[in-house]
Amino acid sequence: MINIRNISIIISRDLQRFWKYRWWLAGLITMNLADLFIFALLFNNMVRRDLIPNYFLFIATGIAAIASFASAFSIGREVGVEIRRNYTQYLLSLPLSRIELAFGRILSGTVRGLIYQTPFIILLFILIDLPSPLQIIYILIASTLLSTTMSSISIAISTATRNFDMQATLRSFTYFILFFISNVFYPDALIRQRFPGVLYNIAYYNPVSLTVSLFRIIFKIYATPPSGYSELHIIMYLAIWALISMFMGGYLYIRNLEK
Amino acid sequence: MSSGRDVAISIRNFVKRFGDIVAVRGLNLDIYDREIFGLLGPNGSGKSTTMLTIATVYRPTEGDIYVYGKSVSRESDEVRKYVGIAFQEPKAMWIDKPIEILTWHARVIGYSMSDARRVVREVMEMLDLWEQRNKMFSELSGGTRKKVEVAKVLIQRPRVAIFDEPTAQLDVIAKHIVWKAIKELSREGSTVIVATNEMYEAEALSERIGIIYKGELKGLGTPAELKDKIPGGDIIEIHIEGSLDPLTKQMLAEKLGAYKIDHNNGLIRIYVDKGEEKITPAIEMLSNKVKIKMISMKEPSLDDVFMFFTGARLGE
Incomplete structure (x- = not known):
């Protein structure tokens, strides 16, 4: 039986710590905004207008999606530090079930991702348009599922190996796959044209791409949905990602912490 | 229960x-x-x-x-x-x-x-x-x-x-x-x-x-x-220079009726009954073999208990 109170107490502690890293977060937000206002504005005049009519708005939706990555991934970074300092022994001794502990940590990452992502979503409302209430719910669900996926993957990476260098390599590799083999920076048409079949499928079903596609549909950055499926289809795929990664992250977290 | x-x-x-x-x-x-x-x-x-x-x-x-x-x-x-x-x-x-x-x-x-x-x-x-x-x-x-x-x-x-x-x-x-x-x-x-x-x-x-x-x-x-598990009520501790050869150790044990003798880093510990009667024979026997620096007798402490059961000192 999972005790919701226990999970909420784990989340409260992780959020308290999240706030302690507020200057680091401010740095991340600045970087993301710099991506948007310098990089995007610069490229806006260099890209082919027939492929991307407005690169600034195009990448704004992408950056709103990847915003959840940095903060949701911060939970994995902390789990890694806890393992190196043997702090996990304390967590394992607490009167919590292992499932409560694992899912508490994953959901902490989810909440962090949502908090971080919110100002970027609001920025989209300001820059583009205010969607309908139903579309706002879709955005909220997609952001939650993406943050859960990111949080779970980051915890899985931090617990899969105790080698810090290996963790850093895996994190970079994941970053590379999720960001650069995705539609964040390039439109679907270009991905289809330039990427071979396997990479195109990775880019197509990548959770970051799915979320970006949903945002672009909702904010009508393209009149026709670029990925060819509806909001509900996307949410279903994102839910599958979140479920699989949550069970994988939870399983690895518990299995690799217990000796 | x-x-x-x-x-x-x-x-x-x-x-x-x-x-x-x-x-x-x-x-x-x-x-x-x-x-x-x-x-x-x-x-x-x-x-x-x-x-x-x-x-x-x-x-x-x-x-x-x-x-x-x-x-x-x-x-x-x-x-x-x-x-x-x-x-x-x-x-x-x-x-x-x-x-x-x-x-x-x-x-x-x-x-x-x-x-x-x-x-x-x-x-x-x-x-x-x-x-x-x-x-x-x-x-x-x-x-x-x-x-x-x-x-x-x-x-x-x-x-x-x-x-x-x-x-x-x-x-x-x-x-x-x-x-x-x-x-x-x-x-x-x-x-x-x-x-x-x-x-x-x-x-x-x-x-x-x-x-x-x-x-x-x-x-x-x-x-x-x-x-109480330490046999013999007393421990004679003798600090010596150099080391004790096994034969002398064995002879010492027989002469004093010792239950156990530990020898570690210049310290000989002899577990005996009626320790006060065994000090003089111990000195007589050892003084020809090694240089005695100090000799004392005491009742066992937990330190002695640990050493008796493990043969080692806690710091080792």
Whole structure:
């Protein structure tokens, strides 16, 4: 039986710590905004207008999606530090079930991702348009599922190996796959044209791409949905990602912490 | 039931391996309800491993441990409801403050926020921690960090309270405050296990002591029972220059009727009855073979008990 109170107490502690890293977060937000206002504005005049009519708005939706990555991934970074300092022994001794502990940590990452992502979503409302209430719910669900996926993957990476260098390599590799083999920076048409079949499928079903596609549909950055499926289809795929990664992250977290 | 007392923790054929390293080898031990049990052994003897397994941090490789009848292997969620542990190395993230660490601990073990604040303040004041409540953990001294760790269990007041070297790095006053708090826990009904490598701490706190060495239980009993297990009531200690050859050692044992002779780093310890009558013959026999620097006689201490059972000193 999972005790919701226990999970909420784990989340409260992780959020308290999240706030302690507020200057680091401010740095991340600045970087993301710099991506948007310098990089995007610069490229806006260099890209082919027939492929991307407005690169600034195009990448704004992408950056709103990847915003959840940095903060949701911060939970994995902390789990890694806890393992190196043997702090996990304390967590394992607490009167919590292992499932409560694992899912508490994953959901902490989810909440962090949502908090971080919110100002970027609001920025989209300001820059583009205010969607309908139903579309706002879709955005909220997609952001939650993406943050859960990111949080779970980051915890899985931090617990899969105790080698810090290996963790850093895996994190970079994941970053590379999720960001650069995705539609964040390039439109679907270009991905289809330039990427071979396997990479195109990775880019197509990548959770970051799915979320970006949903945002672009909702904010009508393209009149026709670029990925060819509806909001509900996307949410279903994102839910599958979140479920699989949550069970994988939870399983690895518990299995690799217990000796 | 065992020895007429209820058993709180039952350790059965407990083996713990980490890869090729065997940390604990077939440990069997009962710890009684509401007793203060001292686990005495040097670093690396297996006492921390045993306690971490009772706290369900580790899983037994073989055998099992039962806490109030619940198996740590199969019912770890239930076991954790009974157990609170103060670790040897204080567990906190360096960016956290003592007040945050302890309030969160109180919340996670079930206190409401208002009760958590009250209990945390009481315990912090008792341990003289309140003034340092808002410092970052990284800014605290080793002793203060240790107090924060001990405070977790004092806040929790669990049925089984485990302290792993609770007074390491503490000054004398703080040591006595912690000892008093541990005894208070026991009086309130907690079963307390204290792991230590300090003889005086084991003797000051424990009703019974288990001597653990190289993963095996070497001796078990009250401090008085353990001392009584040393054959011969007296120990003659002779400090010499150089070393004692095996033949002389054997002759010395025969002449004095010694139960055991240990010789280590220039110190000969002879376990005999009526020690005062054996000093002169010992000096006569040894003075021709080695240079005697000092000679003394004493009743056995826990230090001697440990040496008798393990053949080693605690610092070794």
